[in-house]
Amino acid sequence: MKKISVLSLVCASFLMANNSEIYQKALEYEAKGDYKSAMLEYKKLATKVVVPQNTIAKDESFFDASSQNTEPTSTQNAQTLYTKDTKSSSKKSLYPKAKEENPQWLYMYEPTYIGWAYDFNDKDGRNGKGRKNDELKFQLSFQKPLFDDLIGLDETWSIAYTQTSFWQIREDSAPFRTSSYQPELFVTIPTEGFFDYVRFGFNHESNGKDGMESRSWNRVYASTTFDINDFRITPRIWHSFTFDKDNEDIRQYMGYGDVKFAYDIGRHHLTAMWRNNLRFDSNNRGALELNYYFPLFNTGLHGFLQYFTGYGESLDDYNKHVDKIMLGIAFYQE
Secondary structure, eight states: OHHHHHHHHHHHHHTOGGGHHHHHHHHHHHHTTOHHHHHHHHHHHHTTSOOOGGGSOSOGGGSOGGGOOOSOOHHHHHHHHHHHHHHHHHHHTTSOOSSOSSOOSOEEOSOEEEEEEEEOSOHHHHHSSOOOSEEEEEEEEEEEEEEEOSSSSOOEEEEEEEEEEEEOTTSTTOOEEEEEEEEEEEEEEEOSSSOSEEEEEEEEEEOSOOGGGOOEEEEEEEEEEEEETTEEEEEEEEEEEOOOGGGTTTHHHHTTEEEEEEEEETTEEEEEEEEEOOOOSTTOOEEEEEEEEEEOTTSSOEEEEEEEEESOSSSTTTTSOEEEEEEEEEEOOO
């Protein structure tokens, strides 16, 4: 291998007519038997011509160690930057930024879906309104990034809106039983290491009614997300305040945070949400939601199967236990 490398360098030197002095000097060293000094001159020529990389000797001890260039080449620098950018972009891809190359007007936020839902609990005996156990449930949710890097942390400031509605389509006049409206403002800050980002936000939720039927509350929250093998985990904690007078005890049922889980198998997606008030006595309350998204041929849509048990599926039902299963169609951002 060394002979091939030397031959390559010598041949390269003949292509450098304007460097004949260096070549002649190398020949003189070679004639005197000083092959080490000759090789150093040949190396000078090699840096001034294009030499295929696979012909360069890997045994650097053949040359004087003091003459070796230890600085990374431009190719190495490019590879390093590419690796860093790839890692950085993989984290940023978890949420949209305001200054993207081809920004969308709106982005998905919480899942958007519509489906047929059935509650196994007795609705007639519980609230006396005579509503059906089955109903159409749908959710619309989107976000809009507004600004990037206002405070120098590469952060993104966003607004979001989520609406969840329960439609008693089999009742006379097909009324909407209830809806929950959630405007939101939050800032997302990318991080290095174990966590992908941290997020701080404000959320208001209301059922849009007034009088004795009004329900509303406000929350400030902090959340993050990270991966353990193929599982994505998103914990969130919140502080709630300014309650409607008819749901002042909502903390007893909705607690102080939740945890979401996600696991992808190709185009099949499993998600879960767990929430609990962490009162480990007779007043323990919480909720569990399980979701399975599966592709519907090549339509770009997903079939959607959901099971919910516990409190707080809707704001009107924050203090009522629900055992509900739903089948429908969802838009799932892959």
